[in-house]
Amino acid sequence: MFLKLYLPLMFIASISASSLEYDGWLHINLYHAIDMDLPNKFTPRGNVTISSLNSGSFTIVQEPLSNNERIKIKKLAENDKVYRLKAVVSGQDGEEATFLTYSRACALAASQLTDSLWVSLNHLGHVLGVSQSISGTGNCRDQSFNHQVDALEEFNTDVFVKHTELAPIPDTASFIQKMEREREARERGDVKDNRGFLAKYWMYLLPVVVLVLLSGASNPEGGGGGAR
Template sequence: MNSLFIVTFTLFNAVTFGYSSELDYDGWLQIRLYHALNDDPIPYFTERGNITVTSIRTGAPTLAQMGLQPSQIANLETLAHRGTNYRLKAVIRSSSGTESTFLTSVPACHLLGTDLEDILTVWLDLAAEPVAINQISPGPCTLSKTSTNMWTTSIQIRYPDGGPTPDTASYIYKLEKEKEARERGEVKDNRSFLAKYWMYIVPALIFVVLTSAANPDAAAGGGNGGQRQ
């Protein structure tokens, strides 16, 4: 196995390890939640609570959320009767020091149907930085009064799906074997003349064109040599 295969295989493994180390990186997230219980085009956000994810690999959260006041429950019921959404804002700070703000929403009637139960999914990129947050509530949709004023929240941490990894090492090995077989004459080269020797033909054509362009007088003189004075 020659040095080209060894170097390429080493680089491929290094890149793969780099992505794996980012995916396996264990950091933390601090999430500040704010919600809007009004139905205006511009939401009026008030504080809902804080969530700390101590390990993004395990997704273990620590939640500290405030219960809804009677007036807030009444506003949530108004949103449900109007068929509108409960809006949530999340300000997420990661262990790298970056801070991002995300918006999400869920039908208000679903929160009434589950007695203020919701699921927050935080999506991270390959560098373990938050890129989105989604709120869902399983429902069912109902207009009945909630039996509690306390939130029941679950946190999920998700990475993007990487998809299948190409078998680059095997492909390079196959190319090397075919090259060695051609050099030993075991594989017949069925390429055309131009396909085999284009790297020699093209420079020759370029040289001819450049030579002709550099001597226009000689070409003109040759054309007038047959004219009678």
């Protein structure tokens, strides 16, 4: 196994976000499905430990790729299949959650197995999702991926933590208080209605006008007589 340590300085490239009130950590076990004949079989790929959700510092351990695994990845890529990744996340609260993500296998092979994992958190530090991204789309047509994959010993992965910021909360209490004050003022007669006659009473006059129009339409003057 290969262990890599990434300090907070490496996390500058991530999206700027608000920090959590209380810092925490996460452990993520990674599994991937690379066998075309057994698409639902996931095998270990490695694990990630995020030691600080605020700074994003993490360590990652990647399982070394066997020759058979490299052949399976190339086969997925050459047949333009999907590479699926499963992330099992656990934290200091003891809860465990599983997330599935996927990408085009040919794009992954063309990138020389270089990918990024994005861990999305809510404002409480709970994981909302884990997704994989790969630079480029990959050209899958009539291409052999031998030179991209054969010499690789493991995946080259970066991990980024994305915080979800809270939207502004409407001040409904102040609005309700204002409406109550206006209602009480109208009941006391403190607020004078300076609108014109039509502006005040149009809702009462409108039905009368409609009835007059309908009555005129149903009883036209000078109607023609019947044929003789």
